Amino acid sequence: MPNYKLKINGKSSSVEVAEDTPLLWVLRDSLDLCGTKYGCGIAQCGACTVHLNGTPTRSCVLPVSAVGTSEVTTIEGLSKDGSHPVQKAWDEIDVPQCGYCQAGQMMVAAALLKQKANPTDDDIEQAMSGNICRCGTYHRIHDAVKLAAKKAK
Amino acid sequence: MKNIADNSRRNFLKNTFAAGGGLILGFSWMGSETFAAEIVQNPALDELAFNAFLSISPKGSVTIFSPNPEIGQGIKTAFAVIVAEELDVDWKDVIVKQANLDTKKYERQLTGGSGAIKHSWERLRKAGATAKQLLTEAAARKWGVSASTCKAQKGFIISSTGQKLSFGELAEAAAKLPVPADVKLKKTSEFSLIGKTIKSVDNKDVLLGKPVFGLDYKTEGMLYAQIQRPPGFGQKLKSFDATEAKKLPGIVDVVSFGNKVAIVGKSTWQVMKARGVVKMEWTNEKELESDEMHNKIFTDLMNSDKAEVRRKDGDVEAAFKNAHKVVQAEYQCPFLPHNPMEPMNFFADVKGDKARLVGPTQVPQSAQGAVAKLLNIPVDNITVELTKMGGGFGRRLNNDYALEAAELSSIIKAPVKVMWTREDDMGGGIYRPAVRYRFKAALDKDGNMTGFMLRGIGMNAGNATRQDNFPVGAVENVLVDSLDYKSDITTGPWRAPITNFLAYAEQAFMDEVAFAAGKDPVQFRLDLLAKVKQSPVGKITYEPDRFEKVIKAVTEKSGWSKPKKGFSQGFSVYFSHNSYVAQIAEMELKKGKPVLKKVYAVTDCGIVINQSGARNQIYGAIVDGLGHAMYGNLTFKDGKPQETNYNAYRLIKYNEVPEIDASFVDNGIDPTGLGEPALPPTGGALANAIFKATGKRLYKQPFSLEGEEVEQML
Ligand code: FES
Numbered sequence: 094m095p096n097y098k099l100k101i102n103g104k105s106s107s108v109e110v111a112e113d114t115p116l117l118w119v120l121r122d123s124l125d126l127c128g129t130k131y132g133c134g135i136a137q138c139g140a141c142t143v144h145l146n147g148t149p150t151r152s153c154v155l156p157v158s159a160v161g162t163s164e165v166t167t168i169e170g171l172s173k174d175g176s177h178p179v180q181k182a183w184d185e186i187d188v189p190q191c192g193y194c195q196a197g198q199m200m201v202a203a204a205l206l207k208q209k210a211n212p213t214d215d216d217i218e219q220a221m222s223g224n225i226c227r228c229g230t231y232h233r234i235h236d237a238v239k240l241a242a243k244k245a246k
Numbered sequence: 247m248k249n250i251a252d253n254s255r256r257n258f259l260k261n262t263f264a265a266g267g268g269l270i271l272g273f274s275w276m277g278s279e280t281f282a283a284e285i286v287q288n289p290a291l292d293e294l295a296f297n298a299f300l301s302i303s304p305k306g307s308v309t310i311f312s313p314n315p316e317i318g319q320g321i322k323t324a325f326a327v328i329v330a331e332e333l334d335v336d337w338k339d340v341i342v343k344q345a346n347l348d349t350k351k352y353e354r355q356l357t358g359g360s361g362a363i364k365h366s367w368e369r370l371r372k373a374g375a376t377a378k379q380l381l382t383e384a385a386a387r388k389w390g391v392s393a394s395t396c397k398a399q400k401g402f403i404i405s406s407t408g409q410k411l412s413f414g415e416l417a418e419a420a421a422k423l424p425v426p427a428d429v430k431l432k433k434t435s436e437f438s439l440i441g442k443t444i445k446s447v448d449n450k451d452v453l454l455g456k457p458v459f460g461l462d463y464k465t466e467g468m469l470y471a472q473i474q475r476p477p478g479f480g481q482k483l484k485s486f487d488a489t490e491a492k493k494l495p496g497i498v499d500v501v502s503f504g505n506k507v508a509i510v511g512k513s514t515w516q517v518m519k520a521r522g523v524v525k526m527e528w529t530n531e532k533e534l535e536s537d538e539m540h541n542k543i544f545t546d547l548m549n550s551d552k553a554e555v556r557r558k559d560g561d562v563e564a565a566f567k568n569a570h571k572v573v574q575a576e577y578q579c580p581f582l583p584h585n586p587m588e589p590m591n592f593f594a595d596v597k598g599d600k601a602r603l604v605g606p607t608q609v610p611q612s613a614q615g616a617v618a619k620l621l622n623i624p625v626d627n628i629t630v631e632l633t634k635m636g637g638g639f640g641r642r643l644n645n646d647y648a649l650e651a652a653e654l655s656s657i658i659k660a661p662v663k664v665m666w667t668r669e670d671d672m673g674g675g676i677y678r679p680a681v682r683y684r685f686k687a688a689l690d691k692d693g694n695m696t697g698f699m700l701r702g703i704g705m706n707a708g709n710a711t712r713q714d715n716f717p718v719g720a721v722e723n724v725l726v727d728s729l730d731y732k733s734d735i736t737t738g739p740w741r742a743p744i745t746n747f748l749a750y751a752e753q754a755f756m757d758e759v760a761f762a763a764g765k766d767p768v769q770f771r772l773d774l775l776a777k778v779k780q781s782p783v784g785k786i787t788y789e790p791d792r793f794e795k796v797i798k799a800v801t802e803k804s805g806w807s808k809p810k811k812g813f814s815q816g817f818s819v820y821f822s823h824n825s826y827v828a829q830i831a832e833m834e835l836k837k838g839k840p841v842l843k844k845v846y847a848v849t850d851c852g853i854v855i856n857q858s859g860a861r862n863q864i865y866g867a868i869v870d871g872l873g874h875a876m877y878g879n880l881t882f883k884d885g886k887p888q889e890t891n892y893n894a895y896r897l898i899k900y901n902e903v904p905e906i907d908a909s910f911v912d913n914g915i916d917p918t919g920l921g922e923p924a925l926p927p928t929g930g931a932l933a934n935a936i937f938k939a940t941g942k943r944l945y946k947q948p949f950s951l952e953g954e955e956v957e958q959m960l
């Protein structure tokens with residue numbers, strides 16, 4: 094099996110897995126980074142969202158062989174202590190219900206704020222409408238993204 | 247264990263030290279109503295049945311154990327808030343832990359029916375109040391004063407002269423005192439934590455991406471497995487060939503049991519790939535079910551004379567014969583998968599006659615019992631550890647997936663985690679039963695309802711009706727009956743069982759009847775409730791006053807009596823799971839097309855324990871109700887569900903939710919649950935608003951099948 098050197102959350106790790114292994118399962122099974130979630134496996138729910146060089150990417154359909162030298166950031170790398178403005182806002186607004194989808198939601202929100210410091214409601218809608226939350230926390234996600242934008246300033 | 251208090255077994259209370267020198271308080275009850283607090287040294291060794299407990303460390307932190315499974319309904323936080331309120335501890339010093347299954351300590355350690363809060367309210371309060379009283383007494387003795395001159399405040403006992411000792415400092419002395427037989431609970435006006443906005447105690451784990459869910463669980467030597475179940479309901483495994491699959495890297499074994507084939511390996515992806523190359527043949531003995539077949543069955547049963555009578559008041563036949571007007575309508579809905587975001591999974595390690603189970607289940611005790619039976623090992627040899635759950639919605643009331651893991655582990659003799667893919671979850675699971683209803687109402691010439699009939703038909707639904715639901719109790723002549731078809735398709739409770747669809751049908755029908763009677767739909771209900779108050783017909787299970795209150799509150803909030811130009815509103819009100827919820831859905835014309843703008847919801851769930859958690863439940867339940875009424879559709883062909891992932895099955899998304907205005911009736915009544923009650927009324931409010939906006943009545947879910955105009959209303 095080929096060996097891959099990956100840059101994840103600022104550290105380099107090496108894994109030996111088949112080349113078509115989705116990054117999601119490399120993270121979860123090989124690297125014990127279980128914060129990134131499996132929801133559908135076909136790029137439809139967003140639970141597995143990570144950043145690839147800052148761009149939100151669905152890790153369930155990204156083969157490890159395609160990661161190359163890109164910097165991968167997972168929820169574990171967003172901050173060590175929950176101090177990222179998105180995490181703080183998520184806590185303050187008390188967004189999670191079951192919490193399962195929230196890593197993916199936060200990764201999308203964090204990427205949005207990096208790109209647009211002052212997102213409009215439409216920007217938020219566009220960014221957040223690809224992630225499913227079965228518990229229906231969408232209202233609070235909206236409020237939390239707004240609050241995170243304020244906090245990031 | 248040493249019993250200090252001299253008391254009968256039923257009421258007795260005992261004290262001693264906790265292992266760490268702190269105070270552990272639990273409580274048990276032997277009779278169904280009588281219960282008392284007690285202090286125990288090592289709860290695991292105690293013979294009594296406990297239902298909750300807390301511990302105080304000498305350092306001052308208070309640990310509250312929440313026995314009930316947390317599926318996102320906020321129970322873990324709510325339980326702890328109730329204990330902490332009566333204890334008068336500083337909330338920031340409270341640590342909340344999920345307790346594992348312990349049938350000796352806890353009763354009703356399950357999540358379902360929105361019943362946990364109602365069941366545990368007084369028990370939890372007594373746990374907190376008893377500990378507080380002991381701590382107060384300990385402090386009073388130290389100071390040589392009477393306990394009645396001392397008070398508890400934010401983790402301290404304070405004397406009248408201002409002396410102060412922390413709970414931690416007092417824990418040891420308090421634990422030696424006899425436990426009071428009776429404790430004083432706070433008046434609701436004295437609550438300082440209950441009713442506040444409190445964040446979920448699990449936030450930190452979730453926000454940091456900690457591995458707290460069942461699917462995240464790992465242990466040394468654990469293997470990964472997936473199971474191929476029959477693709478169609480009614481199919482049987484004829485043969486399988488795993489020669490190729492077994493050659494693939496990382497594959498440990500491929501075994502068959504109970505009509506299934508399990509692929510076991512060293513990682514998820516290796517198992518997924520190998521699964522694709524196992525050759526399997528399936529057969530069936532009888533015709534496989536399809537939507538067409540179900541349609542025919544429903545039609546036959548709708549006209550059957552074999553229905554089971556659920557309720558009969560007065561003489562319906564005469565009422566309908568003498569009616570001035572008869573309104574009739576039929577409603578239908580499909581099967582629905584639960585779709586929790588975390589798919590089914592469970593870990594099992596069976597060794598000889600012992601089993602260790604870890605995973606997400608709403609009913610750990612029944613998992614334990616079922617595994618004991620399946621593997622023929624003693625219940626006491628089976629441990630069940632609860633993980634956090636990525637949603638449940640009723641799906642995890644069925645332990646099929648935990649049993650699979652246990653059986654597989656016993657066959658391969660290794661610790662194994664069974665994971666269902668999304669396709670497994672939607673395609674081979676347990677569903678909300680498909681049901682149909684026929685309603686009939688008889689009206690006299692003044693528009694009064696003189697007769698009411700309901701027939702409910704389900705596919706493995708049991709009793710598809712709720713025969714005592716309003717307007718029953720307000721109508722002289724009533725007949726409610728039901729029929730059930732034994733289908734091959736497995737069904738089970740789905741968030742707000744039966745009422746998740748029945749409520750829509752009832753509320754849409756009431757709207758139609760009010761319209762036919764020439765009355766305002768809200769006034770129509772209020773008139774019926776007035777009748778119930780005056781002289782109820784037969785048994786009633788709801789309180790008309792509480793109904794009236796939520797109705798009046800929601801109509802005031804939403805400006806029901808003064809409709810704004812360009813807006814149209816639909817009303818719905820429902821009593822389920824002990825709570826009352828009234829809703830008004832408001833459509834706005836946008837570019838000439840009606841779009842759902844806002845949902846107003848007023849809820850009476852008694853005392854609101856945590857504003858934040860309660861609101862989250864209301865938002866979530868309304869979003870859930872809208873999404874499934876609008877889009878949820880699972881169809882069958884050749885016994886196979888046709889929609890097995892989110893590319894074919896539509897769940898509501900961020901851009902489809904309206905504003906929600908949620909408020910609560912403040913009445914000081916003991917609290918009831920909130921995981922379910924706000925969902926049932928939602929579909930009816932939406933359908934009635936759509937009628938107002940378009941003149942079109944909707945009789946079938948999902949509404950989106952009505953065409954583009956309706957599909958784009960969210
Ligand atoms: S798991 Fe990757 S998008 Fe759903």
Ligand code: FES
Nearest residue numbers: 191192226227228
């Ligand atoms: S919080 Fe449960 S799926 Fe989003």
